[in-house]
Amino acid sequence: MLITCPYCGPRDVIEFTYQGDGNRERPDPASQNFEAWNAYVYDRLNPAGDHNEIWQHSGGCRTHLRVVRNTLTHEISSVAFMRGDHGRGDHGSAARRKAEDKS
Numbered sequence: 001m002l003i004t005c006p007y008c009g010p011r012d013v014i015e016f017t018y019q020g021d022g023n024r025e026r027p028d029p030a031s032q033n034f035e036a037w038n039a040y041v042y043d044r045l046n047p048a049g050d051h052n053e054i055w056q057h058s059g060g061c062r063t064h065l066r067v068v069r070n071t072l073t074h075e076i077s078s079v080a081f082m083r084g085d086h087g088r089g090d091h092g093s094a095a096r097r098k099a100e101d102k103s
């Protein structure tokens, strides 16, 4: 199975680490809704077809990716960065703004 990393291009799945189900939404950390936490921790979808998954290119650029994979054929129909359009959160631009503020 090949996953096309937006940075590195097509790479064998052995370079990637599965990070989990991409459909889960974490409850507010201050929430004491035990039913919501129980669902977040234990409930998983098991679709026969397209599934949203989180993968990390751990053997490459280490970027986290949102992948849509068909669980029957392993065909990948979509790969995108987890955050923003560059996948590295806002850390880079925040550091740049900080450096610009000092100049």
Ligand SMILES: [Zn+2]
Residues within 6 Å of the ligand: 005, 006, 007, 008, 009, 057, 060, 061, 062, 063
């Ligand atoms: Zn990569």
